[in-house]
Amino acid sequence: MTNWRAVIIGFLIATVLGLFGLVLPGLGQLAAGLVGGFVAGYLAGGGLGRGFWHGLLAGALGGIVGGLLVAIVVGLAGWTLGPVGGLISGAAGFGILALAIFISFVMALESAIAGALGGVLNPDRPGRSGRDPYR
Structure with a gap:
């Protein structure tokens, strides 16, 4: 089960x-993604796989938001340049989507990867203590 609290905190x-x-x-940005993924994996606990999953979700959410911000900036730049700018930003949209x-x-x-490391290092993971990691 996904710990969305851990994912959102890692993303933030x-x-x-x-x-x-x-x-x-x-x-x-590389360091930010590593730290955010590690925190998401550590908060989720549960070992390698669970930490990997939560780090992956936090990083993917960050990537989606980053891509949307780039798209908004390009769209606004095209809008300010009028119809010709709209054509240019529309054509560039495919490259921006790929990026x-x-x-x-x-x-x-x-x-x-950082989340997997965080999940392994979490002291509350199953098998190390009697505490419930899914709280």
């Missing part, structure tokens, strides 16, 4: 750190 951490990570383009999908996959994969 990745988003906030990603905004600060704009100072170091690329590297800042957004690629970014989503990268963010989801890196977050999933």
Whole structure:
């Protein structure tokens, strides 16, 4: 069962750190995805697979939101340039869609790997203590 609280917290951490990570383009977003995925996996607990799943969801959600933001910026830029800008941004939309999908996959994969590590390191995972990890 998915712990949506862990996914949302991981996503929010990745988003906030990603905004600060704009100072170091690329590297800042990479670090933000790793930290957000780790937090999602750690909060979910349950070992490698469960941490991987929750990190993957947090990263994918971040990638989707990032792709939508890029699409909005391009759409607004095309809108301000009038009809010709609309044609240009419409034609560029296919490339932007491909880029957004690629970014989503990268963010989801890196977050999933970090989430798997977080799930393994969670002291409340089953087998280590008598506490219920699904609370």
